[in-house]
Amino acid sequence: MSITAEKIITEEIIDHAFTYEEYRDMIDDLLEQAKTTGDNHSDEMIHYTKMNVQRMSRWDNRVELNDSLANKLNNLDEDWIWVVLTEAWCGDAAQNIPALVKMAETSENIDVRFILRDQNLDIMDEYLTNGGRSIPKLVCLDAETLEEIGTWGPRPEMAQQKAMEWKEDDSVSKEEWAKNLHKWYAKNRNKELQKEFEQLISEWQN
Template identity: 35%
Template sequence: MSQNVKNMIQGGIENGMDYIEYVTMLNVLVAKGKTTGSEQSEQRIANTKLNASRIRRIDKKVSIAEDQLKVFQNISEKQVWLVLLESWCSDGAQAIPVFNKLAKSTPNIELKIIMRDENPKLMDRFLTNGTRSIPKLLVSNEEGDLLHIWGPRPEVAAKMVEAYKEQYGKVDEKFKRELQIWYNKDGGKTIVDELIRMVSPL
């Protein structure tokens, strides 16, 4: 990883929000009928409102087993989990409460959140199939070395998206409802499992 990318990640960490600040921002946006990012479309404003509700629900419902939490509690060096996100991002609303639960379980993980559209140069270093897909989790140590990358969604969900696009050409509202049903049934378990494999590879 180049020094330039290290500097951009460090800048993101310094300017990033913690989880409480992010949720507070989300609620303010909902109250004002706005969204983050350069596109203030009705759809993205509606998604922001929906995501605020989703995050409240997931915060209450997500449950992580003690033995799973111990994997993260056993991380011996301090890490910063920097997340590129936007308030309208549905996949982000599913992932960010899980990231927060894990970060809260250990003093060695600090969660920071930055907006994708405010950090295009950093985002463009971590594209998914050539697109600025989010959320994107960048895990770095105190020296600024990039340790892990996750996102924009769990592998199962990514395969669902790919299969649907292959059959129908694009993701539509029908599929988005199907994906939401999968997320609801999964309850964050797949995200946790993938992050466990990420931080403790065999």
């Protein structure tokens, strides 16, 4: 656990973080102004954000937790806060966040909050993936002490492995890379994500 990270995810950060509903409303409000989160409001980034709104809305209606994961969540007897670093234009965030929200909603003991990566780079830089500021990144905290319990992200491990393989393949263009990744999410239907969180919840419990 990073001592620095533990200190910079403060009560003030959490108090000002978004609920999922607030996060979604904020994105909608920005899109009405032809903007997205962050400083890059190019047509490309706006397009990504619009696609992500569609993805989140679709998953909001489709995510179904498997019985084993639901039971673990229902039987959780520790109070946690899940702080998720994200941005509206991030495709991986849109694919995974609805399932994370569903998990939190299933347990009375988990409160999930969202903060924007580019407004919190001091926090983001404590949770780099292979040296990069990859999102989404979930940090599980003890709700009382704000002690860091564990982390997850930015993708299910199977998706991360495939994403890195495609990235290293010179024959796969950036567009093909993204298409392949989103096809993987559609086909997998959160199964790998749920499997990972079954294991993580067991590891994170004292």
